[in-house]
Amino acid sequence: MSPLHRITRLAAIAAGLALAAGCKPAAEPTPAPPGAPKTEAAAPQGGKAAAAMTKDGKPIKIGFLVKQPEEKWFQDEHKFAKKCAADNGFEVLCNGTKDSAKILELIDNLATNGAQGFVICTPDTKLGPAIVNKAKDLNLKVFAVDDQFIGPDGKFMEDVPYMGISAGDIGEMVGKSLAEEFKKRGWKAEETAAAGITFEELATSKARTDGAQKALVAGGFPKDRIFTKNEKTTDIPGAMDAMQALLTQHPEIKHWLVFSMNDEGVLGAVRALEGRTFAPETCVGIGIGGSSCFPELEREKPTSFIGTALISPKRHGYETTEMMLKWIRDGVEPAKKTLTKAIMVDRSNFKKIAKEEGILD
Ligand code: FCA
Numbered sequence: 636m637s638p639l640h641r642i643t644r645l646a647a648i649a650a651g652l653a654l655a656a657g658c659k660p661a662a663e664p665t666p667a668p669p670g671a672p673k674t675e676a677a678a679p680q681g682g683k684a685a686a687a688m689t690k691d692g693k694p695i696k697i698g699f700l701v702k703q704p705e706e707k708w709f710q711d712e713h714k715f716a717k718k719c720a721a722d723n724g725f726e727v728l729c730n731g732t733k734d735s736a737k738i739l740e741l742i743d744n745l746a747t748n749g750a751q752g753f754v755i756c757t758p759d760t761k762l763g764p765a766i767v768n769k770a771k772d773l774n775l776k777v778f779a780v781d782d783q784f785i786g787p788d789g790k791f792m793e794d795v796p797y798m799g800i801s802a803g804d805i806g807e808m809v810g811k812s813l814a815e816e817f818k819k820r821g822w823k824a825e826e827t828a829a830a831g832i833t834f835e836e837l838a839t840s841k842a843r844t845d846g847a848q849k850a851l852v853a854g855g856f857p858k859d860r861i862f863t864k865n866e867k868t869t870d871i872p873g874a875m876d877a878m879q880a881l882l883t884q885h886p887e888i889k890h891w892l893v894f895s896m897n898d899e900g901v902l903g904a905v906r907a908l909e910g911r912t913f914a915p916e917t918c919v920g921i922g923i924g925g926s927s928c929f930p931e932l933e934r935e936k937p938t939s940f941i942g943t944a945l946i947s948p949k950r951h952g953y954e955t956t957e958m959m960l961k962w963i964r965d966g967v968e969p970a971k972k973t974l975t976k977a978i979m980v981d982r983s984n985f986k987k988i989a990k991e992e993g994i995l996d
Contacts, residue, residue, distance in 0.1 A: 690964075695963055696727075696728060697720070699753065699952070700754070706926075707926040716955075718952075753776075754959055755779060756781040764787055778955055779792075780955050801975065806847040806923070807850040809921045813851060829862070829893070830894075831847065831848060837869075848861050864877040870903070873903065874899060875903040875907045877903075894920070897922060908939065923946065925945040925989060925994065928940060929986075
């Protein structure tokens, strides 16, 4: 491919993906087709703060790349990164892709567009070494969010600053709540099973679903009645398929308790259960997230999805970007590891708590 052709292709990819994510494109914006979502200007254009500059007088620009720009959690991370940019007078370049090759191209684009660093939730944690090498080559600082990089030795790359959730503990909160629901409902153990929609190849996911199983057993639920199924994609269709498979394998089960790595995992499973006539009286699921399940918890008629372990896209979007700003502007290195907590919420209190946490306006 000729260099010119390659540049044009990359710019097209960048602009398209940025529009999909509802963010300011990293490259020169192409004219939006009629009906396309409006792109939001980031600071310094959008904010009141004075422009933040590097020591050598360049305007600060920070990338924020995510693996699933269509997922609400990541859209909220972008929203809070933009808030941080507006408050502090720098520009944030939001983008994302599931594709491992494209994520590396997006990093190139950040450098071309004058960024000094980026926050990233990588589509594949094993890309960690490639991302770090690329960042070094391009003289960009890198901060991992949500999914921690894995090195060639299979171990976490602890040298790269990281903010993630306390995955094991949060999984345990979900398992404990499900064990309580099981007792409260008086379901017979021999007619009940727990469905774990897992994604074992991602460490933060495995820790969450392992934690849920541990707490279910500690809460008195029989270990041999926990069935897990790995989802192929971490979204609602992926979870629906996994739950369908469990339902086919276990047609005898009358009551289900559902857990997964995130809200999408539980929502997909609940939709599959509803398809087989299960209802709030016969199954119950609790998610992890918050961002994606608010519409579900707002429904007039309650569903089997009864609550979530609310985590903070504000902390993961705003604070990571702020730490990157301080690193670039002031030379203050971020903490190597920040683990955030969750709060259990249900239909009755999710709005109030999300507001208190600054997640909802
Ligand atoms: C992972 C998941 C997201 C979210 C985040 C904190 O990246 O894929 O859904 O739970 O961790």
